[in-house]
Amino acid sequence: MKHVKIFLFVIFALSISAKSYGADIESRLKALEETIKQQAKTIEEQQRVIDELKKELNNLGQKEMVKADEKPVEIPKTQKISGLFGSSALTNPNISLVLNTFAYSSNLNQSELEIRNIPGYIKEGIEFRKGFNLESAELYLFAPVDPYFNLYATIPVSEEGAEIEEAYFVTTSLPAGFQIKGGKFKSGFGRINAQHPHYWDFVDIPLPYKAFLGSEGISEKGMQLTYLPKFPFYTLLGAEILQGENEILFGPDAKAGPHAYTVFAKASFDLTENSTILLGPSLMKGKTKTDSITEGYEFKGSSTLYGFEFTSKWKPSKKQSFTLQSEYLYRRQEGELEGVNKELPDPILKTLRRAQDGLYFQGIYQLGRWRIGARYEVLDLFKKDYVLDGEHISFGTKPWRASGIMDFKPSEFSQIRLQYNHDKSARNGKTNHELFLQLVFGIGAHSAHPF
Amino acid sequence: MKRIIILLIISLLVPSLAYAGLKVVATLPWIGSLAKEIAKDRIEITTLIKPNQDPHYAEPKPSMILAARKADIIMFNGLDLEIGYLPRIIESSNNPKIQPGQKGYFDCSKFITPIEKPITLDRSMGDVHPLGNPHYHFSPENVFKVAEGMASLLSDIDPDNATFYQKNLQVFKERLEEKKRQWSSLALKGKRYISYHKLFEYMAEEFGFQIIAYIEPKPGIPPSAGHIDKLVDIIKDKKPDAILITAVAGKKEADSIRQRTGVRVIVLPHDVGVEKGIEDWFSMIDEALTRLHKGNN
Numbered sequence: 001m002k003h004v005k006i007f008l009f010v011i012f013a014l015s016i017s018a019k020s021y022g023a024d025i026e027s028r029l030k031a032l033e034e035t036i037k038q039q040a041k042t043i044e045e046q047q048r049v050i051d052e053l054k055k056e057l058n059n060l061g062q063k064e065m066v067k068a069d070e071k072p073v074e075i076p077k078t079q080k081i082s083g084l085f086g087s088s089a090l091t092n093p094n095i096s097l098v099l100n101t102f103a104y105s106s107n108l109n110q111s112e113l114e115i116r117n118i119p120g121y122i123k124e125g126i127e128f129r130k131g132f133n134l135e136s137a138e139l140y141l142f143a144p145v146d147p148y149f150n151l152y153a154t155i156p157v158s159e160e161g162a163e164i165e166e167a168y169f170v171t172t173s174l175p176a177g178f179q180i181k182g183g184k185f186k187s188g189f190g191r192i193n194a195q196h197p198h199y200w201d202f203v204d205i206p207l208p209y210k211a212f213l214g215s216e217g218i219s220e221k222g223m224q225l226t227y228l229p230k231f232p233f234y235t236l237l238g239a240e241i242l243q244g245e246n247e248i249l250f251g252p253d254a255k256a257g258p259h260a261y262t263v264f265a266k267a268s269f270d271l272t273e274n275s276t277i278l279l280g281p282s283l284m285k286g287k288t289k290t291d292s293i294t295e296g297y298e299f300k301g302s303s304t305l306y307g308f309e310f311t312s313k314w315k316p317s318k319k320q321s322f323t324l325q326s327e328y329l330y331r332r333q334e335g336e337l338e339g340v341n342k343e344l345p346d347p348i349l350k351t352l353r354r355a356q357d358g359l360y361f362q363g364i365y366q367l368g369r370w371r372i373g374a375r376y377e378v379l380d381l382f383k384k385d386y387v388l389d390g391e392h393i394s395f396g397t398k399p400w401r402a403s404g405i406m407d408f409k410p411s412e413f414s415q416i417r418l419q420y421n422h423d424k425s426a427r428n429g430k431t432n433h434e435l436f437l438q439l440v441f442g443i444g445a446h447s448a449h450p451f
Numbered sequence: 452m453k454r455i456i457i458l459l460i461i462s463l464l465v466p467s468l469a470y471a472g473l474k475v476v477a478t479l480p481w482i483g484s485l486a487k488e489i490a491k492d493r494i495e496i497t498t499l500i501k502p503n504q505d506p507h508y509a510e511p512k513p514s515m516i517l518a519a520r521k522a523d524i525i526m527f528n529g530l531d532l533e534i535g536y537l538p539r540i541i542e543s544s545n546n547p548k549i550q551p552g553q554k555g556y557f558d559c560s561k562f563i564t565p566i567e568k569p570i571t572l573d574r575s576m577g578d579v580h581p582l583g584n585p586h587y588h589f590s591p592e593n594v595f596k597v598a599e600g601m602a603s604l605l606s607d608i609d610p611d612n613a614t615f616y617q618k619n620l621q622v623f624k625e626r627l628e629e630k631k632r633q634w635s636s637l638a639l640k641g642k643r644y645i646s647y648h649k650l651f652e653y654m655a656e657e658f659g660f661q662i663i664a665y666i667e668p669k670p671g672i673p674p675s676a677g678h679i680d681k682l683v684d685i686i687k688d689k690k691p692d693a694i695l696i697t698a699v700a701g702k703k704e705a706d707s708i709r710q711r712t713g714v715r716v717i718v719l720p721h722d723v724g725v726e727k728g729i730e731d732w733f734s735m736i737d738e739a740l741t742r743l744h745k746g747n748n
Binding site: 144147150170172173174175177178179226227228230231233234236266268269270273276278315317318368369410411412413443446451 | 501503504505507508510511512513514516517520521531534535542543544545546547550551552553574671672673699
């Protein structure tokens, strides 16, 4: 009986505990269910985040696949520039540096090159050294001054030091199509003169320019006025008043004060969508006092230089183009030639009249990053008067030169060029076979290309 | 007799005095086309770059300088796309109305948000545009902002026609909304392409496809044989949907890659007027998206 009691008690106790246990299980299950639901939600949430991240990663991956080094990250619009001079970094002028360097080779020796002049034209010889030459590292600065002026400076630095090749302002707000340029600048005379040497299609300047204006052309202190009327076709009219110090045409101290004048006109037509011509006459006039004509003599008088330019460009696409370019120059000079040898008791004085001309003609074909070109230059073309005291002097055969180039531009900012010159400019003198390997590099601000 | 002469002189002078509408010079065809949508016949538009030219490599022809001389407004893409010729055209134009800082100097990129603006940069990376990817004309969002900018500039310079310009902008907006609905039905999401130049990034961003590699190793630098070999490997591995080129760049390279891998090549219009039937900006986007869509079927 006692056993039965205990048994019943146990059963009772068990049943109670089971009841409470059952309730416990139920609530636990519910809790569990809740937890699972919550977890499912969390997982769903996480999956969504993962998906989003994946998408972002994909995008990033795609952007980084090709250019791991050029991460396109947005600069916050509100990024602040701090520092002692604050925003002045943003108002710095644009700066670029062009390195123009070449290796030179010739069949003549260095002393023959130094005295290799153009008889009847200039006494200056060839400046290039056999071997490596540093033409210049040209520093180029430009920026607007204010709403009324832009400012440009070209400072070629060579081993001899720095010079100011150009430093000028240009007006931007004159009405009626006028513009004034002032300071020191390359004259608008002709075509090649105003171009920077690293834009030339050949390493050296054409013979007529070398004979009449020197191997760097004419860059002078003065003022220029141009007028661009609203004609149906492009017509630019220009006039300059210059100090007149070009060593070949005028001489550094021909006259105190500005005495040289230039006028020029350029017209251009688009013949078709892909071909354009540009042509026009130029004239330059001034007083002259120079010792560049012949050794031991100084010339005093006046000079007039006439020019005519013609360019025709065909460019159907960026892949190919063909350019023909030619300029004719004619110079008249009248005055006196005086011996500078002071030991003579009475320096010889003779009258000199020169009327000489020259022409260059060149063609350049561009295919992709490659270009090939040829140039022919000649002096004494139609006129070869060198009249000393009324007597015509002959210096021998016509000076001429023929050149060929091939160049490659790895990018817009670099260029490798090979040039050969067959140079007969010393008339009856030896032929000069010249070879140039030129390298041009530009860094810094992107300057605009000329036409 | 005297009267006749005076009348003759007056009749000669009058046409030049008469108001002939604003003269607008646009550098690129799509800019000219967009301006035309807003101003219709109230402006006379001259476009400098022809559709078959690459806008990166144009030269400042004297005729462009003359057009700028006669212009009341010059509208350009900006983000340095025209840096090689536009500064010279503007300065040589001797025209004070279109100089920087004046109303007539209209930089379309002023209204958009550029992408891919590099933080560090040098030219060993190729001709990278420091201000960001300049080819935003493939982005409907950005182009609409430019259209808004044009309408407010034109209204400002020519207030007599302000309501006309605003009305046209509204028409443009409605058409764009409708087009956007059509465009969004084209399934381009998740598609992967190889492109010749970094030209379609804005479009990729807005329409959800990806450009996974470029034929140009660096912007503006043509590919070497080695780079093409690498691309062929990428194509075999990643199996992109197609190579995207334009009529002016990439055909030769894309064809040789197609021969080696069998990958599809899709020629996309890069500007208004490159092909017959692409007369305005809408048809350019229409055509580009349709070709991408068809190329996938």
